[in-house]
Amino acid sequence: MKRVTIGDVAAHAGVSTATVSRVLNGGLVAESTAARVWEAAESLGYSPNALTRSIFAGRSSTIGVIIRDLSSPFYLDLIRGIDEVAAASDSPVMLANTYRRADREAAQVRAMDQQRVRGLIITADETADSQARRMAENGTPCVIVARNPPGLHSVSLDDVAAGELMAAHLADCGRSRVGVVSGRNRPTQVKRVTGLRHGLVERGLPEPEEVLVENEDEVDAAVGSLLHRNDTVVCTTGRLTVSVHTALTARGLKMPDDIGFLTMDDFPWASTLGISVVAQPAYEMGRRAAELVVEEPAVPARIVFQPTLIARGSCGSGV
Amino acid sequence: MKRVTIGDVAAHAGVSTATVSRVLNGGLVAESTAARVWEAAESLGYSPNALTRSIFAGRSSTIGVIIRDLSSPFYLDLIRGIDEVAAASDSPVMLANTYRRADREAAQVRAMDQQRVRGLIITADETADSQARRMAENGTPCVIVARNPPGLHSVSLDDVAAGELMAAHLADCGRSRVGVVSGRNRPTQVKRVTGLRHGLVERGLPEPEEVLVENEDEVDAAVGSLLHRNDTVVCTTGRLTVSVHTALTARGLKMPDDIGFLTMDDFPWASTLGISVVAQPAYEMGRRAAELVVEEPAVPARIVFQPTLIARGSCGSGV
DNA sequence: ATGAAAGCGCTAACAC
DNA sequence: GTGTTAGCGCTTTCAT
Numbered sequence: 245m246k247r248v249t250i251g252d253v254a255a256h257a258g259v260s261t262a263t264v265s266r267v268l269n270g271g272l273v274a275e276s277t278a279a280r281v282w283e284a285a286e287s288l289g290y291s292p293n294a295l296t297r298s299i300f301a302g303r304s305s306t307i308g309v310i311i312r313d314l315s316s317p318f319y320l321d322l323i324r325g326i327d328e329v330a331a332a333s334d335s336p337v338m339l340a341n342t343y344r345r346a347d348r349e350a351a352q353v354r355a356m357d358q359q360r361v362r363g364l365i366i367t368a369d370e371t372a373d374s375q376a377r378r379m380a381e382n383g384t385p386c387v388i389v390a391r392n393p394p395g396l397h398s399v400s401l402d403d404v405a406a407g408e409l410m411a412a413h414l415a416d417c418g419r420s421r422v423g424v425v426s427g428r429n430r431p432t433q434v435k436r437v438t439g440l441r442h443g444l445v446e447r448g449l450p451e452p453e454e455v456l457v458e459n460e461d462e463v464d465a466a467v468g469s470l471l472h473r474n475d476t477v478v479c480t481t482g483r484l485t486v487s488v489h490t491a492l493t494a495r496g497l498k499m500p501d502d503i504g505f506l507t508m509d510d511f512p513w514a515s516t517l518g519i520s521v522v523a524q525p526a527y528e529m530g531r532r533a534a535e536l537v538v539e540e541p542a543v544p545a546r547i548v549f550q551p552t553l554i555a556r557g558s559c560g561s562g563v
Numbered sequence: 564m565k566r567v568t569i570g571d572v573a574a575h576a577g578v579s580t581a582t583v584s585r586v587l588n589g590g591l592v593a594e595s596t597a598a599r600v601w602e603a604a605e606s607l608g609y610s611p612n613a614l615t616r617s618i619f620a621g622r623s624s625t626i627g628v629i630i631r632d633l634s635s636p637f638y639l640d641l642i643r644g645i646d647e648v649a650a651a652s653d654s655p656v657m658l659a660n661t662y663r664r665a666d667r668e669a670a671q672v673r674a675m676d677q678q679r680v681r682g683l684i685i686t687a688d689e690t691a692d693s694q695a696r697r698m699a700e701n702g703t704p705c706v707i708v709a710r711n712p713p714g715l716h717s718v719s720l721d722d723v724a725a726g727e728l729m730a731a732h733l734a735d736c737g738r739s740r741v742g743v744v745s746g747r748n749r750p751t752q753v754k755r756v757t758g759l760r761h762g763l764v765e766r767g768l769p770e771p772e773e774v775l776v777e778n779e780d781e782v783d784a785a786v787g788s789l790l791h792r793n794d795t796v797v798c799t800t801g802r803l804t805v806s807v808h809t810a811l812t813a814r815g816l817k818m819p820d821d822i823g824f825l826t827m828d829d830f831p832w833a834s835t836l837g838i839s840v841v842a843q844p845a846y847e848m849g850r851r852a853a854e855l856v857v858e859e860p861a862v863p864a865r866i867v868f869q870p871t872l873i874a875r876g877s878c879g880s881g882v
Numbered sequence: 883a884t885g886a887a888a889g890c891g892c893t894a895a896c897a898c
Numbered sequence: 899g900t901g902t903t904a905g906c907g908c909t910t911t912c913a914t
Contacts, residue, residue, distance in 0.1 A: 294677040295618045296891040339658035358613040490835040516809040579885045615907040
């Protein structure tokens with residue numbers, strides 16, 4: 245039950261703790277001594293205490309990642325990118341899911357701070373920004389994902405471009421009356437709608453009709469209200485894709501003939517179902533975010549990625 | 564840049580570090596002193612160092628969770644259950660994704676051990692069991708999910724029952740010739756097939772025809788080979804659901820008329836697509852796993868959950 | 883009610 | 899090369 249410490253190893257090998265420490269960290273030690281120490285460590289089942297190491301270093305080597313919604317494919321790919329970079333720099337990753345609850349977000353940021361993470365990657369509301377700023381001042385690099393608040397590192401998507409990409413594709417497919425389901429109060433989604441509107445108007449098409457929802461429950465009614473006057477439904481967030489798609493198919497509507505459908509973020513079922521999407525380079529975004537944590541640039545980096553369209557036919561065929 | 568320590572707070576409040584510590588942990592302190600200390604902590608922006616606390620306690624309060632595949636809905640629900648219980652006991656959760664790579668699994672278990680996690684919940688291959696046992700001996704409660712190796716806590720599904728549930732439903736739907744796509748070398752899936760076989764034979768139906776695959780790439784061919792002689796395809800793991808479904812629909816087959824389809828684990832798109840599944844109570848399993856970590860029962864607990872069938876028509880309609 | 887001081891497991895100067 | 903020793907930030911007796 246009592247943990248094996250460096251002292252036990254030292255005693256077993258007949259050397260001092262300092263020597264053991266040197267062996268473990270690749271300092272200058274005689275071959276024979278090193279061998280004895282390794283053997284002792286092995287036979288005692290020694291496992292170094294990362295906590296004590298960190299306390300000495302002033303911070304741990306762990307990278308903290310706060311995710312709003314693990315069930316979203318975007319975040320999964322983001323995490324994959326982060327994991328990749330973190331593994332390369334030998335940093336454990338501490339992932340926390342906040343389930344989009346503001347109180348949990350705040351609590352998780354605080355927890356990560358207290359764990360003295362080496363850096364923090366945050367996907368959260370504006371409310372977390374001030375906490376992040378305080379951490380940054382204390383020397384913990386914080387990267388905000390999907391938004392780009394001033395004074396902090398950020399990795400985000402060109403959301404306006406995403407909207408314009410949607411508009412271009414819809415125009416190519418000969419769609420003209422566009423209904424939009426969008427999340428309430430989401431700056432990201434507001435920009436996407438702005439881009440969409442701009443792109444449509446620019447092409448001489450009517451402005452999109454927008455309806456805002458808070459969560460899944462409201463989607464069916466929202467979609468219903470859009471169907472009267474539109475031939476296409478656009479969804480500005482991957483999170484609502486399932487609900488919107490369900491609302492459509494539940495009414496017996498077939499894509500693209502009865503209704504056009506275009507949404508954000510690629511996901512595994514999209515290709516089987518033939519759903520066209522505007523995708524974010526999530527994996528790359530994750531990599532960059534992690535790199536910012538590792539490299540700690542002195543001035544806040546604001547990295548913006550470009551979206552891409554993946555046409556699969558749910559809006560009809562292009563030009 | 565220099566972190567505020569308990570000493571700074573003490574100096575600022577004109578008391579000793581011991582007193583600050585007592586205030587922070589709710590010891591016996593005079594109201595007025597406590598107030599001064601809180602104020603000092605506040606104004607200095609003090610954030611307690613969880614690392615040093617843990618080193619003193621001998622272990623951290625963090626619960627480690629090692630997941631094979633974050634993209635699987637089963638694990639997402641499992642995590643939700645874990646998070647819920649962990650939050651209630653004020654334990655941060657450290658999540659690690661291993662992407663089904665044995666080397667990463669081993670590395671993550673080791674990392675968690677070195678972080679001195681309070682307990683560990685593992686979804687991994689047999690290869691990790693010995694590491695887990697060693698940790699358990701050192702006083703770190705380890706819970707294995709989805710398998711139940713001797714000597715360790717475990718939370719798993721009655722896989723044979725899952726197979727039998729499948730057989731029963733298929734029989735109800737009048738299916739008789741069943742092809743099975745299953746993962747190679749997965750004890751869990753072997754049991755499911757056993758249950759399926761037993762259930763079918765018991766009802767006087769022919770044995771299922773099984774084909775083993777390693778990963779997604781092989782699924783299409785596997786499914787193709789099953790279609791000649793069968794009217795139904797069963798998939799024994801949620802991980803392959805997309806690929807199997809794609810292989811089916813890509814051939815223009817409609818469910819349930821052209822082909823029956825039954826798979827494991829519920830997922831968001833299943834209801835929209837009308838896919839019948841045998842589901843695991845993932846959320847509850849997560850809760851129990853976390854509870855085992857928190858409660859640290861002295862003798863290994865082996866908890867087995869029962870699967871449920873969710874019929875949605877992809878095999879036709881039941882009796 | 884409060885302070886002084888020892889010590890948690892480990893690292894890093896500084897001696898020898 | 900290797901040992902001694904002083905901390906890292908915090909908690910916890912033991913005095914006062």
